[in-house]
Amino acid sequence: MDVDTGIDDSLALLYLLASPEAEIVGIAATAGNVAAAQVAVNNLAWLDVCRAPAIEVALGAAEPLAVPLRTTEDTHGPQGIGYAELPAPTRHLSRRSAARMWVETVRERPGEVVGLCTGPLTNLALALRLEPELPRLLRRLVIMGGAFNHPGNTTPTNEWNIHVDPEAAKEVFDAFAAAPADRRPIVCALDITETIEMHPEHLRRLAERAGCPPRDPARESDPEGTRSSAPNPVVRHVEDAVRFYFEFHRRYDQGYLAHMHDPFAAAVALDPSLAILRPATVDVELAGTITRATTVADWSGMWGREPNADIVVATDPAAFFDRLIARVGDFARAVHPLVPQEIS
Structure with a gap:
């Protein structure tokens, strides 16, 4: 996982921890939603809360390849996890850099590792500079990023992760032109991820699945900043994180909901059959005055270049949320079983 944790990145991590078929072999902290150091703290703290086994967490680059870092605390909160207040982590960062972890991990397990990137692609671009064969060494790569036939969420044409480091995104897509067809990156862009809408009812179902007492975990009528009980x-931490995300989306007239971009990408990384894919050649605009960082897809071969990505063009959001709620709810219940006095 290469993440900029992040409210929805947090749910992606929980989804993978809750999935018995997943083995997380490393977590790279990338600068994006918040600074890389805070991302690393968030990852370590979530692993503690989830009583996860030892998983390497490596610190990534502090800045994008060519531009100053832009973070988005207004979207994800001052620490990146909304209103959630995770305990200070007891675990420690890896001595390896995130780029070095990428390279050494895939060299040790060629053809076995699935890479999941839910933040800017800075660390992966640096890893590709160290190991150009990485597209052939990975089993598959899944990227949450870009917008094709859909408005951007950062500029009229830009998706956030690509916007933060467009040079890195271009390096990645260019490098994966060398990947075999069955190892092309799967791209989960805003066209689909903005249909993955979490509502308060999803949180209620999740809490119920985890064995929590009946209640309304988040209501639109609640005062801003209300904390979970x-x-x-x-x-509790999920509810506090997601409530912040609900409030952010409402503030921008999108409704009392939250787009679950990253957990959807995590689900696709484990089971690509959740998505309908369409091959395309993807490039990133770097020179445009008002379109810089825009992802462009050549669907019909006009550029005369082979496809370098498989773009998600359809899915079933309800089926995804059923799976998310079942997995994370059961996981939360197993990790923190409630004693009788807690549910009376």
Whole structure:
């Protein structure tokens, strides 16, 4: 995982921790939603809360390749996890850099590792500079990023992750032109991820699945900043994080909801059959005055270049949320079983 944790990145991590078929072999902290150092703290803290086994967390680059870092605390909160207040982590960062972890991990396990990038692609671009064969060494790469036939969420044409480091994104897409067809990156862009809408009802179902007492975990009528009363720590922190995201989306007239971009990408990384894919050649605009960082897809071969990505063009959001709620709810209940006095 290469993440800029992040509210929805947090749910992606929980989804993978809750999935028995997943083995997380490393987590790279990338600068994006918040600074890389804070991202690393968030990852370590979530692993503690989830009582996860030892998983390497490596610090990534502090800045994008060619431009100053832009963060988005207005979207994700001052620490990147909304209103959630995770305990200070007891775990420690890896001595390896994130780029070095990428390279050494895929060299040790060629053809086995699936890479999941839910933040800017800075670390992966640096890893590709160290190991140009990485597109052939990975089993598959899944990227949450870009917008094709859809408005951007940062500028009229830009998606956030690509906007933060467009040079890195271009290096990655250019490098994966060398990947075999069955190892092309799967791209989960805003065209689809903005249909993955979490609502308060999803949080209620998640809490119920985790064994929490019946209640309304988030209501649009609640005062901003209301905190969760869930006795389960995983559920409580998720509710506090997602409430911030609900409030952000409402503030921008999108409704009391939250787009779950990153957990959807995590689900696709484990099971690509959740998505309908269409091959295309993807490039990133770097020179445009008002279109810089725009992802462009050549769907019909006009550029005369082979496809370098498989773009998600359709999915079933309800089926995804059923899976998310079942997995994370059961996981939260197993990790933090409630004693009788907590549910009376």
